Amino acid sequence: MKCSKKDKKFVYTATGYLGEKRDTMLENELLLRPKLGIPRSRGLKYPGEGFIFGVSTDSGTNTAAEALRGWPGLPPLGVPQNLRPKTPERDFMALNCQAVHNGLVKAPEYNLYRATHDIRVQDAEVSQKEKESVPLYTKVYGMPTRPSTPIFDVLEHKFQERWLQRRRLQDLAARRSAVKQKECRGYVTRSAMLRTFQNPVEPPPLWQMPRFAETAKPHLQTFRTTKAKKDAFDHFCHDKIGRQGTFGEGVYKSAVY
Numbered sequence: 001m002k003c004s005k006k007d008k009k010f011v012y013t014a015t016g017y018l019g020e021k022r023d024t025m026l027e028n029e030l031l032l033r034p035k036l037g038i039p040r041s042r043g044l045k046y047p048g049e050g051f052i053f054g055v056s057t058d059s060g061t062n063t064a065a066e067a068l069r070g071w072p073g074l075p076p077l078g079v080p081q082n083l084r085p086k087t088p089e090r091d092f093m094a095l096n097c098q099a100v101h102n103g104l105v106k107a108p109e110y111n112l113y114r115a116t117h118d119i120r121v122q123d124a125e126v127s128q129k130e131k132e133s134v135p136l137y138t139k140v141y142g143m144p145t146r147p148s149t150p151i152f153d154v155l156e157h158k159f160q161e162r163w164l165q166r167r168r169l170q171d172l173a174a175r176r177s178a179v180k181q182k183e184c185r186g187y188v189t190r191s192a193m194l195r196t197f198q199n200p201v202e203p204p205p206l207w208q209m210p211r212f213a214e215t216a217k218p219h220l221q222t223f224r225t226t227k228a229k230k231d232a233f234d235h236f237c238h239d240k241i242g243r244q245g246t247f248g249e250g251v252y253k254s255a256v257y
Contacts, residue, residue, distance in 0.1 A: 088120040095119050 010021045014031040025031045027045060034040050092114070099113045153159060223229035240248020 088122075091119045091121045 010016070010025065012033045012035055013021075013025045014033070015021055015025065029042070032040070095114050095117060096110070098117065098119070099110055102113070104110060104113055223232065236248075242252055244250035244253055
């Protein structure tokens with residue numbers, strides 16, 4: 001069967017000779033198949049003669065007239081912003097507390113109480129919120145200028161005298177502390193050591209329920225006798241010295257020469 005001239009251009013597409021064929025398949029990179037010995041051509045379709053690339057510039061905004069009248073977002077001229085009367089926000093936390101004191105616990109009752117009552121934020125809270133939410137045009141970025149160094153203090157070596165005075169005070173405090181420690185320190189004799197020595201006390205056994213103290217016994221004994229168990233643990237204590245790991249259960253350490 002001989003394919004038509006129209007179908008020949010779809011030979012190197014995903015459908016090939018069979019299937020639905022559309023002209024958009026010739027522009028889709030996922031549907032195109034490479035030709036033998038010919039590199040694949042990539043690119044976008046040319047939009048036409050009347051197409052203009054880029055973003056159009058709107059010349060009607062940020063003009064000189066707007067700059068003279070005031071940029072958008074700035075307060076209008078006249079009364080300063082800090083002197084204009086402001087309506088404080090509603091204090092929802094106080095409304096909730098009053099609703100609880102009145103015995104309201106359900107959401108519809110809360111909504112009805114808020115609709116019929118009004119409590120505003122106090123002046124101190126309003127001023128704090130205003131400090132936290134300062135407009136961008138009133139913020140000043142950067143670091144404050146460091147005050148100038150007094151030239152008379154530099155010429156008279158006042159900074160050196162202050163540093164030497166601080167060093168003298170520190171040395172004097174250190175000498176006093178050393179003398180005080182020396183006076184409090186006594187001779188360490190055998191009697192003093194015996195007075196400070198505390199006999200080692202074995203830790204108390206772990207608590208267990210009385211009902212299981214005698215009845216709950218292990219089901220498996222891996223040691224035949226108590227002596228064999230003690231010998232095995234003694235051998236483990238001596239053997240873990242040459243092993244790695246926190247508990248001495250790892251591999252043997254290599255000898256270091």
